[in-house]
Amino acid sequence: MKIEQQLRQLSFSGLAAALLLMVVPQQAFAMHIMEGFLPPVWALAWWLLFLPCLWYGLVRLRRIVQEDNHQKVLLALCGAFIFVLSALKIPSVTGSCSHPTGVGLAVILFGPGVVAILGAV
Numbered sequence: 001m002k003i004e005q006q007l008r009q010l011s012f013s014g015l016a017a018a019l020l021l022m023v024v025p026q027q028a029f030a031m032h033i034m035e036g037f038l039p040p041v042w043a044l045a046w047w048l049l050f051l052p053c054l055w056y057g058l059v060r061l062r063r064i065v066q067e068d069n070h071q072k073v074l075l076a077l078c079g080a081f082i083f084v085l086s087a088l089k090i091p092s093v094t095g096s097c098s099h100p101t102g103v104g105l106a107v108i109l110f111g112p113g114v115v116a117i118l119g120a121v
Contacts, residue, residue: 053116060113078106079118 064071085102106115 050116050120053113054120057113057115057117060111061117064110064114074109075114075118078109078115079121082106082115082118083121 061075064075082102103115103119106118
């Protein structure tokens with residue numbers, strides 16, 4: 001019973017946070033910027049945020065390959081699938097990005113840590 005109360009309270013907190021974000025408008029800093037332009041400070045900040053994900057992904061990737069060497073082929077297939085779907089010109093709605101469309105299958109098969117590596121390639 002206690003777990004149900006915690007889940008209910010957590011979902012209520014998430015709903016309250018989402019409503020607060022919708023009610024209190026803030027200036028948006030959009031994701032898409034012109035090619036080749038990113039201030040060095042922001043580039044460094046994003047790389048520093050990515051480094052723990054990179055480390056976790058490499059550890060997880062090594063563990064998966066050590067447990068079953070045949071997973072390399074499936075990893076390569078998922079990486080190719082992500083690359084091909086991000087290279088295609090898929091029309092996106094409301095200015096959203098279509099690049100992450102290929103990562104869903106890989107996340108289901110291997111988890112988000114490995115996909116941080118596959119998506120970065």
